[in-house]
Amino acid sequence: MPARAHLLRQFHIVQRLQAVRGRALPFDEIRRYLLEETAVGDYEGGYELRTFQRDKQEIIDLFGITIRARKNEGYYLAETEPLPADQQRLFEAFELQEFLRLPQALGPFVQAEARRPLGLQYLRPLLRAAQAGQVVEFQYQKHWEEQAETRTVGPLLLKEFRGRWYVLAAMVWSGRLACFGLDRIQDLQLTAATFSPPAGFDATTYYADAFGITRPHDAAPQEVVLCFAPTQGRYALSYPLHASQQVLVQNEEEIQLALWVYDTHDLRMELLSYGPEVQVLAPPALRDWLHAQHAEAAGPA
Template sequence: MLRLQHLKRAVPFEELRRYLLEQTSLRDLAANYSQRTFQRDLPKIAERFGVVIEHDRRQGGYVIATADLLPEGYQRLLDAFELQEFLRLPSALSPFVQWEARRPVGTEWLQPLLRAVQQRRQVQFDYHKFWDQAPTKRTVSPLLLKEFKGRWYLLAHEPARQGLRCFGLDRMRAVEPIAQAFDLPEGFEADTYYAHSFGIIRPDHEAPSEIVLALEPTQGQYLKSFPLHSSQRVLVDTDAELLIQLTVYNTHDLLMELLSLGDQVQVLAPVSLRKHIKQIHATAMKASPV
């Protein structure tokens, strides 16, 4: 699909197949990929991505006939869809591929939810919170799909509760789009809503904090290559330490991330967060056996 978008011309099937052989690590499978199989896959591509691919006999190749507009950042969604297919790899490839026993749950809802977000149509689903005994039926106006730590979430406006809610796709069941259209909440901007959030929590009545962290040099290299947040800025970078600054909400998600770094990180600011982490470590020491 991306190949067709890039070339902007009719592409013969053999050229597409050669591209698969060059780009995929599953060369044996790609080599056996026939034009008939490709034809069978076209309806799935149209349903999954909103892209209709047709064969143009006059031009002698495949072209994109129509395509829905995908939201910014759609490449991560494509990655998630590809992961679904990757997890179905034949057992013959197991000597070459290892994955965690913990596999993402709920990714089957990405397709209908993405379509509902694009079309601004409400959806219904059963939602089972981890701390509730039974699921509840929810009807929401889907606004945004967000990924965090391998899990996918739906940010939506829930008319019954008159507010924005975040739902984990792994806790959804029986997702069904409905015909009811909706308008975006006043002032809502999808591209800025989570701009200062680490994770999925966004306090409604709180300003972002300037978080300053001191890291050991080795751990600092990890965070330089894979920043904690898009706002991350290096203040000091020496052989002795790395100081970075984040402009984010001081939330539980951020706290859990900092605690996971153990003694490789020190919180220099704000003082309230530094004291909170110190208290957590002190409580853990008291609870630990002698």
């Protein structure tokens, strides 16, 4: 069994036990779940108790999560908190990768997104440069410019948004922070020069109040209150717009959500994509802008 699938199996055990919220599961139920409802069954014809015992120990070592036994009932988690978001995302990526490795006969039943983001070959070099405080140089082609320009920057943070990857970096000569799409980078070179992050920069919180890749430096985040039609609102509930999202009202007529975010181009384009299915209740400036955009799109009466 490939090492990644071995790790995935252990994740599925933790995930399943977390889902039952402290209830003990017999080993036979855990085995059935692994073999019938996950990618584990694609690699193994069976799953033995002795393998489960080894997995239990490795789960402690890898994740710090203890699986305990309850006599005559089964196994349960001593810890009930979910995995950290970064670990959860990693395992989800493993699961998707394994799922897409389907036998050819099953291909007609699955259609993955055909588009793939460009520039992924730069992820590892940029990550190494960010870790080492190493300056990089590349050619950058803006969509609205005819010629590429040289950029010399210190990478600070890699960020994904809408299936594309970006690098937040400090411009070497000015210290200004800028975000670059990896799909527009060409001829990336690591240099011998080093840099230090700007004073007070914290990669873990820089985008905390931002929707997308834009974070204004001359404005503060604010409460944005949105009113969705029920159907579209349920989509927003199942896939939150932002980590700060809170439900204010939920009934048969409407769903109101509050976000604490910057008013940015990315956020405004997201709101436009909902058409008449969303109204902005606050702040007034954002509400007025959305009304004006819809009126302009409708054209003269």
